[in-house]
Amino acid sequence: MTQRKMDGFLEAGNRQSLLDFKPAHFAWAQQGAVGVITLNRPERKNPLTFDSYAELRDLFRKLCFVDEVRAIVVQGAGGNFCSGGDVHEIIGPLTKMSMPDLLAFTRMTGDLVKAMRACPQPVLAAIDGVCAGAGAIMAMASDLRVGTARSKTAFLFTRVGLAGCDMGACAILPRIVGQGRASDLLYSGRSLGGEEGLSWGFLNRLAEPEALLQETVGWAQQIAEGPSFGHAMTKKMLHQEWAMGVDEAIESEAQAQAICMMTQDFHRAYEAFVSKERPEFKGD
Incomplete structure (x- = not known):
């Protein structure tokens, strides 16, 4: 794709490319004008780590300066979207941190949502299987969501002794499904199935598991062809x-x-x- 040209003094710092981008903690591919992020730790249902949080945040921030990518798809490998923060690599260490370090962590996770909301590209989540904790937040923070009948989305923070108000959930989720339904999910931590998620408006569409990525990327490509x-x-x-x-x-x-x-x-x-x-x- 040919990038439009700017005056030289405006070009520096305002136009970047991801054609050579090789992340360390997730997979990245470009299909035309669509960028595909794959959380790729399938043996653990694709949990997030301190490093993957930060690298995802930095990618979404960088997308503000990338013209060649016009839509983003986020998916998980191996039949699951994301199981949330890694129990051993995040949850365990958090129990030993000081208050300043804990606040630095929670602010970093919130910054991922801020970056997803601030990037100009529409973000589409392709949700199959487990979509829990921070994974549910990433799905929520996306602009559009395609799920499967077997997808299970759970904002399970209260189940581990925390508040449901994580990473913007109390602000964003009620705007998607309504205050009462959001309260149900955030107090109980229960799983929202695919059919229920579609009827509630959390999911925009349902697809068969084997066609999920193709249908989501296809939708993203349609969006990318627009203005x-x-x-x-x-x-x-x-x-x-x-x-x-x-x-x-x-x-x-x-x-x-x-x-x-x-x-x-x-x-x-x-x-x-x-x-x-x-x-x-x-x-x-």
Whole structure:
């Protein structure tokens, strides 16, 4: 994909590539304009570690400067999404940490959610099997979720003696499924099955396990073919308007839409409509 050009003094630090990106703690692949993150410790149902938390956070932060990737898919290897924080590599050490170190850790995990919400690319989670703890949070923090009938999503923090208010769960989950349903999941720590997750609106779609990745990547590719600047603005507004009143939201959307009307993608769409052709969006 050809990146658009900027003036030289703007290019440095504002445009980066992931074509040579080789993470140490998860797998990364690019399928056209779609980046695929694979949590790949299947023998342990893909738990997170201190290192993988940090590397994921840094990747999502970097995506703010990457034009060649227009959508992200997150999946787990081996029939499970993610079992949460590794019991031996995270939970055990946490019981021996000081308060300042514990706060540094919980802030780091929260920063992963902040980075997922701040990156301009829509993030799609492909959820199969176990999706628990921090894995459930990553699914929640994604923009769209495709599950399977056998997927089991559990915000199980209270089951290990913690609060359900982890990594933004009390703010984000009620906005997806409603306050009452979020309370059910966060107090009980029970598993939300695939069919129930779809009916509740936590999952956007269901797929057969063997077709999950293909269908999720296919959806991501459809999104990637759209106006990436417009999608990034939509994501930003969806996030920022949580803290706005209706009047402020309408004004913010007026400004956002006026900005989008200055893009070449908007002009391409008009010209394609007049010519009865399909527009080719380039993100500028």
